Amino acid sequence: MSNHPNDLDAFWMPFTPNREFKSNPRLLVSANGMYYTTSEGRQLLDGCAGLWCVNAGHGQPKIVEAIQQTAKELDYAPGFQFGHARAFEFASRVTELAPPDLDHIFFTNSGSEAVDTALKIALAYHRVTGDGSRFRLIGREHAYHGVGFGGMSVGGMVKNRMYFGSLLTGVDHIGHTHNLEQNAYSRGQPEWGAHLADDLERVVALHDGSTIAALIVEPVAGSAGVFAPPKG
Ligand SMILES: Cc1ncc(COP(=O)(O)O)c(C=O)c1O
Incomplete structure (x- = not known):
């Protein structure tokens, strides 16, 4: 973590009682495979795989590499009147995996x-x-x-x-x-x-x-x- 002074006040946490958390914070600073590391250096087994969204494990090298490569290749393309070539490729691949009548993909962020x-x-x-x-x-x-x-x-x-x-x-x-x-x-x-x-x-x-x-x-x-x- 950086040495920037941090009283935890600026960040409003969703779905967490803020005062209680900030009086006894449980901060995670890194993760690898099945384990998180806390700010005190403790290892925690991640039994839920994030919120069921890190199923291949934390820091999975192939995923890290794909994220890095994608950011390098084309980090952003406007979605109005232009299109990111990879979005079309990804949508096609998802339709191949989905049942036959699910053949159009609309991407969202959450x-x-x-x-x-x-x-x-x-x-x-x-x-x-x-x-x-x-x-x-x-x-x-x-x-x-x-x-x-x-x-x-x-x-x-x-x-x-x-x-x-x-x-x-x-x-x-x-x-x-x-x-x-x-x-x-x-x-x-x-x-x-x-x-x-x-x-x-x-x-x-x-x-x-x-x-x-x-x-x-x-x-x-x-x-x-x-x-x-x-x-x-
Ligand atoms: C069924 C269902 N719908 C919607 C959401 C909201 O997703 P997000 O937190 O990515 O906005 C969740 C999150 O847990 C969910 O379980």
């Missing part, structure tokens, strides 16, 4: 942006295909879809919603599948609970299906607790 973009694509799709009365977006209680207004609106985390006014209008929620009484000790996907998805029928009956643009659910919820979906 999950939050991806969710807001997906909601916008759903609304615009119905609009341009002559079905513009489909404007409702349906989410699920306890869901997490990021921190943009769209994601917070279809999300179901109370503390993420309560400070931000009316959020998006025309949003409704179905119930969550998590049920401690039934599933507290299940391993893997619980046997009980597939019928809870039928709560969508209630929402359809209330609003009429012809007003619904999209339903968004996490296949495996990961933020309000990690919940595998019930079988079925």
